[in-house]
Amino acid sequence: MTMFWMIVAMGAVTYIPRLLPLVMLETEHWPAWAKRMLQRVPYAVLGALIFPGILAVHDNVWFPIISGGAAVILAYLGAPLIVVVGGAIGVLGIMQMFFL
């Protein structure tokens, strides 16, 4: 039940920022710094989400570092999202099979 209400609340806090400017707020004269900072939030979030959490994936920290590195290379080469994710899973799987 907690999970249900958490999801409902997540929906509400996602909808409100999408809704407000369209039905209420006059947004033309927002200060530039506010716009700038909000635009940059996703990048800072991604960094925080990746590290240090990725190190906790396996007891041996080199496993996630190497599979994460594979993901970086695949993404850098322009591989589609599912290939990057699949590549990271594949590399971790192979390491678990051979080096446990």
Place this chain on the structure above:
Amino acid sequence: MGVTVVNSDQENQVGSFQKGLLDGLSIAIGYMPVAVTFGLIAGSTGLTVAEAVLMSILVFAGAAQYMALSMIALGTGAIEIVLATFIVNLRHLLMSASINERAEKGDRKLRALYAFGMTDEVFAVTSTKNKPIKAYYIIGVAAIAYVSWVGFTAVGFYMGSFLPLIVQESMAIALYGLFIALLIPSIKKEGKMVLILASLGAIFHSVFALFLSTGWSIMFATILAVVLYDWVEHLLGIKNKEEDRDEEERGQASCQ
């Protein structure tokens, strides 16, 4: 006479909606693997299929949903997850604000409807249209993206149980693979700015994680990274020209 006007209006609305569906098809295809992966990871995180699909139905925000999964997996509290969702999705204020200036003025109920679908990708597709953007066009784009997102969440969830155990165990890295897959193209496109912001986020999270729970730690790391970057930029006297901001907006639109 009045009837004719209503009919041509309706035809207009149907036409805009259909055009929206067509333009939204690329988003629907793009969401497919992301939603399948979300469903898959949700299953391995311990969510029921109803919870996973409900999250896609009510939230409809890729980054926030993935973030919630990683926080659930780490045993984070519900309030922290909701607050983090709020912070991550605050950026949509900007997108709705920008659409607000470009869309046709009209029925508030329609605006309230398409506001729900204002993801990064829906924004990217609709905001490139000439003013005034038709409300039914935006609804069309959002509708097909939404159907794909919700539908493939369920597909992904059931795919999980067919996978061999070793693959399921290796799924723990999938979330991080996805974040990397979202971040690297932004770095390639936007350069140092994204790399520095992401590094600051990572460093501050590592420090805050020593004495705070994951949810708060991610939130404060994000805010501090963005504020510090802006402050240093100001100290160095870097001007923020209008063109730079426009460029950032375009890059931002492709990062969900």
